[in-house]
Amino acid sequence: MKLLEFLKGKKGAMGIGTLIIFIAMVLVAAVAAAVLINTSGFLQQKAMATGKESTEQVASGLSTLKVLGILNGDATAVDGLAILITPNAGSAPIDLNQTKIFITDGDKKAxxxxxxxxxxxLTGGGEVTNTTLEAWENISVTDKAQFGIIVIQDSDGSCKQNTPVINKGDIVALTINATKIGLNLDPRTTVTGSVVPEFGAPAVIEFTTPATYLSTQTVIQLQ
Known part of the structure; x- marks a missing residue:
């Protein structure tokens, strides 16, 4: 009789141990599942953010429409450059406050x-190469290497003076005083550079000045 009671008690103790192990396994699985869910959620958010940034980097950017040169008084060299740019198709808005121009004549780099x-x-009309405009004059009175902005096309008015943001369809001219920044744009000078936005592809600047400048010319197309 006592032996039977002992065996029954032993089976009960084994059942309680098994139950404890089962509960422990359930708790471990729950903790592991919570960790996996949190990790997968974090990775999903990171992947979405990375994908968005990658799409912006690939699709966004600037393209060069043309580069105009303004000759000096005796038509022996180019004094000013007007770089006409527009956002690439599908580009996100680009802040020109965060944009830089890198340019070199093979000797001087700026x-x-x-x-x-x-x-x-000048969305209402005007002459981009009119050197009396503030976009030309105010980059000549400073010792710093700076460029100006002339708005040519901006249907939504996004390219303002203190917040010059360009988006789909906008066209602006970036003005450079070549003489002020030390570029020597005599005939047969090769000029390279780029307009580099905060993100996305840069607009390429690459041209060679003509073999000679005509005294009848005041503005020439370089690119």
Whole structure:
């Protein structure tokens, strides 16, 4: 009789141990599942953010429409450059405040930043190469290497003086005083550079000045 009671008690103790192990396994599985869910959620958010940034980097950017040169008084060299740019198709809005121009004539290299006082809006019409505009004059009165902005096309008014943001369909001219920043744009000079936005592809600057400048010319197309 006592032996039977002992065996029954032993089976009960084994059942309780098994139950404890089962509960422990369930708790471990629950903790592991919670960790996996949290990790997968974090990785999903990181993947979405990375994908968005990668798409912006690939699809966004600037393209060069043309580069105009303004000759000096005796038509022996180019004094000013007007670089006409527009956002690439599908590009996110680009802040020109965060954009830099890298340019070199093979000897002198310059990095230019936007001067907010050198700004004009010609969406209503006007002459981009008119050197009396603030976009030309105000980059000449400073010792810093800076560029100005002339707005040519901006249907939504996004490219303002202090917040010059360009988006789909906008066209602006970036003005450079070549003489002021030390570029020597005599005939047969090769010039290279780029307009580098905060993100996305840069607009390429690459041209060679003509073999000679005509005294009848005041503005020439370089690229």
């Amino acid at each position: 990095v230019l930043y936007y001067n907010s006082t050198a700004y004009n809006n």
